[in-house]
Amino acid sequence: MNLNKLGWNKFFESDFEYYKEKGFIPDRVIGKHKNRYILYNNGEYIKAQLAGKFRYKATLKKDFPSVGDWVATKVIKKESKGIIHGVLERKTSFVRRLPISGGRKIKNGEIVGGSPEEQVIASNIDTAFIVTSLDRNFNIQRIERYITLVYNSGANPVIILNKMDLCDNVEEYINQLENIAMGLEIHPISVIKTKNMDIFNKYLIPGKTLVFIGSSGVGKSTITNYLLGENKQRTKTISKASGKGRHTTTSTEMLFHSSGSMIIDTPGLKELQLWGDKEALKESFQDIIDLSNSCKFNDCRHNTEPGCAVKQAIKEGFITKKRFESYKKQLREIKKVSKEKREFKINNKRMLKRKMLNK
Ligand SMILES: Nc1nc2c(ncn2[C@@H]2O[C@H](COP(=O)(O)OP(=O)(O)OP(=O)(O)O)[C@@H](O)[C@H]2O)c(=O)[nH]1
Ligand SMILES: [Mg+2]
Ligand SMILES: [Zn+2]
Incomplete structure (x- = not known):
């Protein structure tokens, strides 16, 4: 090879x-x-x-x-x-902020504490399938977070809505998603009922690396096994999986597909804290960023300023209030992590210097 x-x-x-x-x-x-x-x-x-x-x-x-x-x-x-x-330097990599070991603290709906470090989930990937299931697991805000992180990974994001056999209003879900995943491909599928599984063919290209990411229980390993044509990955056996609790896949693994492409199956991510710099939202929230260029004031915070194009767009129903709230929340988180990152770097440098002087 x-x-x-x-x-x-x-x-x-x-x-x-x-x-x-x-x-x-x-x-x-x-x-x-x-x-x-x-x-x-x-x-x-x-x-x-x-x-x-x-x-x-x-x-x-x-x-x-x-x-x-x-x-x-x-x-x-x-x-x-x-x-x-x-x-070797990573061409693309899907990262999140390193989760806090031994439990986390939540203050005002945001996670506090923990080292401002990134954790690499998978690297050198071409396409990242954000998998969610069409049941209680479906959560727009969580998908928005995945989209931000995949855009920042440098890989191509694709949305997979699994378990369409359990849902009789698939269109409604797709409509909701279209408001937040502008221009992204959204594919409803059912592995169990073999529905729409041929959508994967166009991504299974020799030499390309695909990764499945998403919460536990959405069916990442079931899809992986289907594509491989064998039961390589263990999947949850009870069909009434709650989508909560124990993770079935416990380590990330790369598998070889007969097409010559590579598939990475990952364990479900419970916590998905953002990682990135001030540019981090420029693709995932392009709609809001584009609009804010038309605000009267350059530094408009879209609060009470006059001539705010974002507020106007919400009023006219072009973007939802929820979408705007997600944007503000993600922006806060990115600003916070950027600040903590800078402080962490300074402290690290100081520590290294001390180490050298002590030698
Ligand atoms: N109804 C239905 N159930 C499905 C479908 N795909 C997977 N499941 C079931 O969902 C459960 C979880 O599937 P897994 O493939 O183990 O989920 P996972 O995303 O790999 O979960 P983790 O490894 O814990 O991250 C299993 O019981 C599957 O049989 C589907 O299309 N329809
Ligand atoms: Mg799995
Ligand atoms: Zn504004």
């Missing part, structure tokens, strides 16, 4: 130059279990660990390899294992 079939291209090649000279080989991360990684290359699966020097230099969570990454490795033949020495 050549590297291109695994998604390798010029982007990674140029970053790999440095490692190539040192005799490393590029492998793709297809699985991760604590400190152990499973890599793939040339039709072979390789168990791998991190090099000591790499571990020493990696300080942030995002410095460590994640599923979908290309890594520079050396294989120890007689032990048939690989040692990872570096992670």
